[in-house]
Amino acid sequence: KQEVTQIPAALSVPEGENLVLNCSFTDSAIYNLQWFRQDPGKGLTSLLLIQSSQREQTSGRLNASLDKSSGRSTLYIAASQPGDSATYLCAVTDQAGTALIFGKGTTLSVSS
């Protein structure tokens, strides 16, 4: 059974720092991996999707990498801003390639 773990559970940084969020999964037979952002009391906003054949994806200050063989993904946020404060969720598709299996998230706080 696929399990997704995110470390750390919480992270506090001053504005301007570069930071890395980690995600690991137990079964490397995934079809894609998706990073989301969730603000308090809100739904999920998709940040990046990496297909299993890809190694990384970039969007603005965000860069996500995927190493399927080791079961790891990282989300790199450059020059963090207070507006980046949110919970970041990592999810992989199950072996049927349909449902997303989520980690419990990393709650990020960026102070000005």
Add this chain to the structure above:
Amino acid sequence: GAGVSQSPSNKVTEKGKDVELRCDPISGHTALYWYRQSLGQGLEFLIYFQGNSAPDKSGLPSDRFSAERTGGSVSTLTIQRTQQEDSAVYLCASSGHRGRFGEQFFGPGTRLTVL
């Protein structure tokens, strides 16, 4: 264009009552998913619809939960005889591809409170 919408945004009900939650996916998206987010449990998959195929119900926690999708668009999640442990945020997502490689887009959720 419009994203995924869900209604109601909040629902408070008494234990034992039935509730219906609605999801309007992004127009043209063939895949629709329901998830549940509860404290301490994180996000868990409930059910998946793809076009006219039979739904994948493997995530439904009990037979009190059911869902249907009419005309390949709007979906309704029904919880019968609600229990306090059903209290959670119910999230709907849609995808424009056949599941495997499709990016899923989420609605704002329905917060269900069972008293």
